[in-house]
Amino acid sequence: MEIRLQELSSENWYECCQLEISEEQKEYIDTNAISIAQSKFEVTLKPYAIICDGAIVGFLMYNSVKEELDGYWIYRIMIDKKFQGKGIGRIASELMLFEMSKLPDVKKMVVGYHPDNLGAHNLYSKLGFINNGDRFGKEMAVVKYINE
Template sequence: MITLQPITDQNWYTFCQLTLSDAQQAYMEPNAISLLQAVYEPTLEAHAIYEDETMVGFLMYNTVLEELNARWVYRIMVDHAQQGKGIGRQATELMLEEMGQLGTEPIVVGYHPDNTGAHRLYESLGFVDEGNRFGREMAVIRRA
């Protein structure tokens, strides 16, 4: 069973130990940076992803509107040893439900165009590439 749980003083170190594959590391900041970002940007909502009692990943999104008049997904990661089991998809679905409770505004996620795994996931969840680009990332959008 996949759940989203807070990152606390009891689990933050485990959170920082989660890693991506070598090939994926170029696409995302280290978890410690994401944790600091969540601490210093109070509109960010960060969650550890658990499979039963084991922390297996992390996600973070903004609770306020940003570019494209949308809420942005900042991070979704599943530890390299836990990938390929559908955890990322299940956790993303839970996050999208949670974000949907904030309003009906679009949801945007940015990722590097070469990240084919991210592309397949977001496309399967109804995100569409409308041509938006921010730096080295493409931004796909899901409208209510």
């Protein structure tokens, strides 16, 4: 299984909009189309297609400037429902964290998600994110500290 990230472009954005999450995830995550539109107005957001064996199977996006908690935020990671449960999300997340580690003065990476989203909780726990009790609206924010 070859997994890589590809910057969002005029060639792949529509296919990313066609990706779907599972029914139980729909209450936790907006559509990719909303995230893609957001990236056109907030130019510091970096959207990517997730490619597995040559096919677009997911979408992710992070911010290239620091925000709340003095960290770089992950805005989105999703894998199409047909490709979930195969480890693609974890590998894509690791690739994203590697790209984010190249940003200036990285000490923290942060992601917010609904506390009931067990899939997100399990993924980010495995990737070394820690819950310090930070909350933003209905979401909890977990932090990955980067060693210098």
